[in-house]
Amino acid sequence: MQQGTFPVELAELAAALQAKSGIFKADQEALALREEVESAARIFIFDHETQAETFTKAYGIKNALKCCLALLSANIEPVKYENVRDLGCGSGVFGLTFAFLATNPRLHLTFVDQSPLHLNIAQTVLTDSGCAGDFSFLNQTLPPDLPSNSELDLISYWFCENGHVASDASLIDRLIGREAIIVDYEKVISGIVDHLPEHLVVKDRWSVESDVPLHMRDIVGDESVRSYGIHIVRA
Numbered sequence: 001m002q003q004g005t006f007p008v009e010l011a012e013l014a015a016a017l018q019a020k021s022g023i024f025k026a027d028q029e030a031l032a033l034r035e036e037v038e039s040a041a042r043i044f045i046f047d048h049e050t051q052a053e054t055f056t057k058a059y060g061i062k063n064a065l066k067c068c069l070a071l072l073s074a075n076i077e078p079v080k081y082e083n084v085r086d087l088g089c090g091s092g093v094f095g096l097t098f099a100f101l102a103t104n105p106r107l108h109l110t111f112v113d114q115s116p117l118h119l120n121i122a123q124t125v126l127t128d129s130g131c132a133g134d135f136s137f138l139n140q141t142l143p144p145d146l147p148s149n150s151e152l153d154l155i156s157y158w159f160c161e162n163g164h165v166a167s168d169a170s171l172i173d174r175l176i177g178r179e180a181i182i183v184d185y186e187k188v189i190s191g192i193v194d195h196l197p198e199h200l201v202v203k204d205r206w207s208v209e210s211d212v213p214l215h216m217r218d219i220v221g222d223e224s225v226r227s228y229g230i231h232i233v234r235a
């Protein structure tokens with residue numbers, strides 16, 4: 001496993017978001033949910049209608065760190081992408097991390113989720129972040145085909161809840177635009193790689209671990225994070 005490091009400013013953003021809305025701190029209820037997830041001997045499917053806020057406290061900033069490691073591991077230049085989607089965005093942390101790294105006022109980033117509760121949280125997070133860009137929020141169940149000029153799709157922990165897509169080349173093809181960065185459980189990533197349509201190729205694949213910066217540990221409620229992922233592109 002590779003070792004990664006985070007830009008120091010990410011900790012400042014996390015602290016600022018926590019101070020503004022308080023929706024990210026891993027409290028007792030969130031830590032109890034994590035324990036339940038970790039002790040389940042299977043991939044845990046959340047009830048996003050009742051658990052959106054607790055999920056955000058348990059996994060919001062932790063997943064933001066995993067997504068940040070993914071973006072750094074994919075060796076892309078975020079500033080070069082102007083049309084981006086965060087599919088199954090939850091609290092919007094993948095898109096947030098992307099916008100934070102891109103600092104690009106020309107960025108158009110669309111957040112898509114079937115849960116209105118999650119989309120509301122994502123909207124608050126992006127507004128509070130002060131990140132540059134134009135952000136829109138779309139309440140939709142995936143994957144029907146979305147009208148799109150997407151250059152890059154960001155997808156974290158969505159495939160694990162939609163295994164039927166991960167194992168179907170034609171549905172993967174319909175979901176993804178020109179490129180995608182996918183973060184998920186290691187075995188879910190392997191399943192996707194095994195079912196990619198011919199014209200979608202893996203440009204990079206990573207397994208990376210990093211210590212959580214000391215001054216973020218209180219919000220994250222953990223000392224280290226691991227990120228598994230792939231960057232796929234249309235050949």
Ligand SMILES: C[S@@+](CC[C@H](N)C(=O)[O-])C[C@H]1O[C@@H](n2cnc3c(N)ncnc32)[C@H](O)[C@@H]1O
Nearest residue numbers: 048063088089090113114115118141142156157
């Ligand atoms: C495990 S959460 C991950 C959220 C976020 N991407 C992250 O990494 O923290 C999965 C999200 O996908 C959304 N979701 C699951 N299945 C979906 C579907 N078929 N269409 C749209 N959204 C979906 C859920 O509402 C939830 O917000």
